[in-house]
Amino acid sequence: MIHPTALVSPKARLGKDVTIGAFTIIHDDVVIGEGSTIGSHCEIGYPTPLAPGEMLVIGKGATIRSHSVFYQGSTFGDRLVTGHRVTVRERTVAGDRLQVGTLGDIQGKCTIGHDVRMQSNVFVAQGTTLGNFVWLFPHVVLTNDRHPPSNIEVGATIEDFGVIAAMAVVLPGVRVRTGALVAANSTVNRDVEADTVVGGSPAKVLCSTADLKLPDGSRAYPWRRHFHRGYPEDVVAAWVKQFS
Amino acid sequence: MIHPTALVSPKARLGKDVTIGAFTIIHDDVVIGEGSTIGSHCEIGYPTPLAPGEMLVIGKGATIRSHSVFYQGSTFGDRLVTGHRVTVRERTVAGDRLQVGTLGDIQGKCTIGHDVRMQSNVFVAQGTTLGNFVWLFPHVVLTNDRHPPSNIEVGATIEDFGVIAAMAVVLPGVRVRTGALVAANSTVNRDVEADTVVGGSPAKVLCSTADLKLPDGSRAYPWRRHFHRGYPEDVVAAWVKQFS
Amino acid sequence: MIHPTALVSPKARLGKDVTIGAFTIIHDDVVIGEGSTIGSHCEIGYPTPLAPGEMLVIGKGATIRSHSVFYQGSTFGDRLVTGHRVTVRERTVAGDRLQVGTLGDIQGKCTIGHDVRMQSNVFVAQGTTLGNFVWLFPHVVLTNDRHPPSNIEVGATIEDFGVIAAMAVVLPGVRVRTGALVAANSTVNRDVEADTVVGGSPAKVLCSTADLKLPDGSRAYPWRRHFHRGYPEDVVAAWVKQFS
Numbered sequence: 044m045i046h047p048t049a050l051v052s053p054k055a056r057l058g059k060d061v062t063i064g065a066f067t068i069i070h071d072d073v074v075i076g077e078g079s080t081i082g083s084h085c086e087i088g089y090p091t092p093l094a095p096g097e098m099l100v101i102g103k104g105a106t107i108r109s110h111s112v113f114y115q116g117s118t119f120g121d122r123l124v125t126g127h128r129v130t131v132r133e134r135t136v137a138g139d140r141l142q143v144g145t146l147g148d149i150q151g152k153c154t155i156g157h158d159v160r161m162q163s164n165v166f167v168a169q170g171t172t173l174g175n176f177v178w179l180f181p182h183v184v185l186t187n188d189r190h191p192p193s194n195i196e197v198g199a200t201i202e203d204f205g206v207i208a209a210m211a212v213v214l215p216g217v218r219v220r221t222g223a224l225v226a227a228n229s230t231v232n233r234d235v236e237a238d239t240v241v242g243g244s245p246a247k248v249l250c251s252t253a254d255l256k257l258p259d260g261s262r263a264y265p266w267r268r269h270f271h272r273g274y275p276e277d278v279v280a281a282w283v284k285q286f287s
Numbered sequence: 288m289i290h291p292t293a294l295v296s297p298k299a300r301l302g303k304d305v306t307i308g309a310f311t312i313i314h315d316d317v318v319i320g321e322g323s324t325i326g327s328h329c330e331i332g333y334p335t336p337l338a339p340g341e342m343l344v345i346g347k348g349a350t351i352r353s354h355s356v357f358y359q360g361s362t363f364g365d366r367l368v369t370g371h372r373v374t375v376r377e378r379t380v381a382g383d384r385l386q387v388g389t390l391g392d393i394q395g396k397c398t399i400g401h402d403v404r405m406q407s408n409v410f411v412a413q414g415t416t417l418g419n420f421v422w423l424f425p426h427v428v429l430t431n432d433r434h435p436p437s438n439i440e441v442g443a444t445i446e447d448f449g450v451i452a453a454m455a456v457v458l459p460g461v462r463v464r465t466g467a468l469v470a471a472n473s474t475v476n477r478d479v480e481a482d483t484v485v486g487g488s489p490a491k492v493l494c495s496t497a498d499l500k501l502p503d504g505s506r507a508y509p510w511r512r513h514f515h516r517g518y519p520e521d522v523v524a525a526w527v528k529q530f531s
Numbered sequence: 532m533i534h535p536t537a538l539v540s541p542k543a544r545l546g547k548d549v550t551i552g553a554f555t556i557i558h559d560d561v562v563i564g565e566g567s568t569i570g571s572h573c574e575i576g577y578p579t580p581l582a583p584g585e586m587l588v589i590g591k592g593a594t595i596r597s598h599s600v601f602y603q604g605s606t607f608g609d610r611l612v613t614g615h616r617v618t619v620r621e622r623t624v625a626g627d628r629l630q631v632g633t634l635g636d637i638q639g640k641c642t643i644g645h646d647v648r649m650q651s652n653v654f655v656a657q658g659t660t661l662g663n664f665v666w667l668f669p670h671v672v673l674t675n676d677r678h679p680p681s682n683i684e685v686g687a688t689i690e691d692f693g694v695i696a697a698m699a700v701v702l703p704g705v706r707v708r709t710g711a712l713v714a715a716n717s718t719v720n721r722d723v724e725a726d727t728v729v730g731g732s733p734a735k736v737l738c739s740t741a742d743l744k745l746p747d748g749s750r751a752y753p754w755r756r757h758f759h760r761g762y763p764e765d766v767v768a769a770w771v772k773q774f775s
Binding site for chain 3: 048050066068084086110112150164166168182184186188192193194195210212214230244
Binding site for chain 1: 292310312328372374390394408412426428430434436438
């Protein structure tokens with residue numbers, strides 16, 4: 044299940060039933076969990092002097108799509124899924140079931156909870172903290188330098204269930220609290236309270252997430268009332284119970 | 288004209304004079320029209336369980352540049368041209384002469400007319416509808432989820448000759464009518480009338496496109512009065528006649 | 532130091548100690564300076580009818596990371612550094628120590644000074660002019676067509692020490708003068724005076740850069756007062772002297 048054109052270091056530790064695609068490179072300091080699939084044209088465990096000798100650990104059942112680059116020194120839980128051409132640099136730690144969309148760019152030294160989902164072309168600056176069940180929609184940018192360029196990097200924090208809609212920018216050090224929603228194309232320059240909708244540039248409070256309605260008139264938030272696709276069964280069961 | 292390092296499925300149906308670049312993969316369910324050129328490091332006909340057994344059909348005279356990924360189950364007319372690292376997912380149908388710039392990301396299930404042109408790094412959400420002669424400029428994002436995350440996806444519609452300038456976001460379900468112009472970095476949250484210029488976040492009506500002037504004082508819109516590069520001769524002849 | 536899977540034209544002129552990664556293609560009209568490293572899956576000297584027979588010249592000590600594409604007909608000084616999946620088209624001329632982040636897209640015919648740094652996913656339109664020590668932060672877009680689509684392309688100009696923060700758009704023909712700062716997610720539609728901070732859409736003057744303070748109360752600008760990482764020793768020495 045290793046394509047004959049793939050270049051796999053004999054030092055890499057591959058679990059059972061790992062598939063490696065054509066023209067893909069697996070470097071030395073790499074652990075890939077069983078049942079994982081790495082697509083074509085990838086470079087996995089890319090060496091960096093910023094994390095010498097540190098392992099890249101990818102959990103079980105991962106799907107990494109073509110043309111992706113993962114640096115050495117980061118750690119991922121089980122069932123990681125990526126789109127194409129994803130980059131993840133060194134010393135990021137992520138929980139189970141992280142999803143990173145096509146062209147996603149995670150700059151390293153990030154702390155990422157479980158069940159985080161990023162759609163296409165998200166930029167996550169060094170030192171960002173993402174809680175659990177966070178959503179980042181296409182072209183979201185999370186920054187870390189308040190007076191660019193400077194030597195003071197302060198990542199943003201998105202707490203559990205926080206949602207950042209398409210093309211929004213979150214400025215350095217900003218905290219988006221639990222269950223909040225940042226509207227598309229906003230610029231968030233101060234903390235956002237829990238369960239609050241903000242929008243605009245700079246972002247202002249628009250309403251409570253409790254005011255958001257789906258077309259059928261039911262509440263859109265907390266989104267886990269109605270959106271369950273792909274989450275673990277026990278998690279979904281708890282949500283159903285909570286909101287019934 | 289197939290590079291010796293390319294991996295071409297014997298099931299793929301390649302027309303005459305098709306060129307396949309180095310390190311490129313052509314999967315089973317693929318039809319490529321005569322005279323087409325596929326660059327290096329591409330993956331064409333990427334299999335997906337969302338369109339099992341469905342063909343990827345690329346018309347005649349296509350140019351697909353390096354590192355691009357096309358899923359099975361989409362159909363393109365003749366003379367498709369792409370930049371580098373383009374992604375197109377399953378079940379998109381596009382007319383002749385589609386141009387997709389470098390890093391373009393078309394998420395699938397889209398309906399695209401003829402002579403549509405996208406510049407670099409455009410994101411087109413699932414279910415988007417683009418008419419004929421539509422332009423999307425760099426970093427445009429077309430979205431489809433009004434209350435993210437939800438199960439209700441409603442793509443945007445850009446009608447014939449519509450133009451979306453750089454970095455603008457069009458929100459789900461919005462219709463940009465014939466010949467309208469959305470200004471750079473706008474957020475469009477409601478329908479745009481024909482031949483109207485909108486801008487800002489949220490986008491407001493700025494003027495009629497008839498008010499836009501080129502530096503020589505002539506009318507900038509309808510843009511087909513003066514911009515003809517690369518369109519078919521008979522189309523250009525009709526435009527010249529219409530506006531003379 | 533040329534990987535056995537790399538495809539290197541015998542016409543390409545490689546300096547001493549040049550490293551070429553796996554699955555990388557080096558075309559005919561290419562000069563690469565000594566001590567340079569080209570990563571995996573790149574295509575260097577990509578032929579284009581827009582610059583027939585013109586050389587791609589890359590200076591000494593370059594680092595070009597994986598999946599990057601450089602067209603023939605551009606020229607770079609020494610110590611070029613790129614991230615992954617960078618594209619640079621034809622007839623761009625850049626000075627020493629250019630840095631282009633992952634996914635950067637330089638469209639060609641640009642004039643770029645020395646010590647310019649671009650972070651991830653920057654789009655630089657044809658005909659852009661960048662001075663020396665310019666910074667472009669993630670997802671910045673520099674445009675060149677005032678009435679898209681038209682045949683009149685006028686690139687933006689960013690003068691020495693100018694800084695464009697994340698996700699900002701600079702409109703065609705706009706000049707951002709020496710030492711100015713454009714805030715994140717702004718839309719700049721008119722010239723920006725030297726040492727001035729602008730922000731918003733359209734961007735308005737917010738303050739003088741002299742008003743910006745670091746957390747310790749010291750002046751944040753001119754940024755070369757405190758930010759020296761990676762610049763040549765003689766340059767840094769002159770800055771230290773200037774501001775002491």
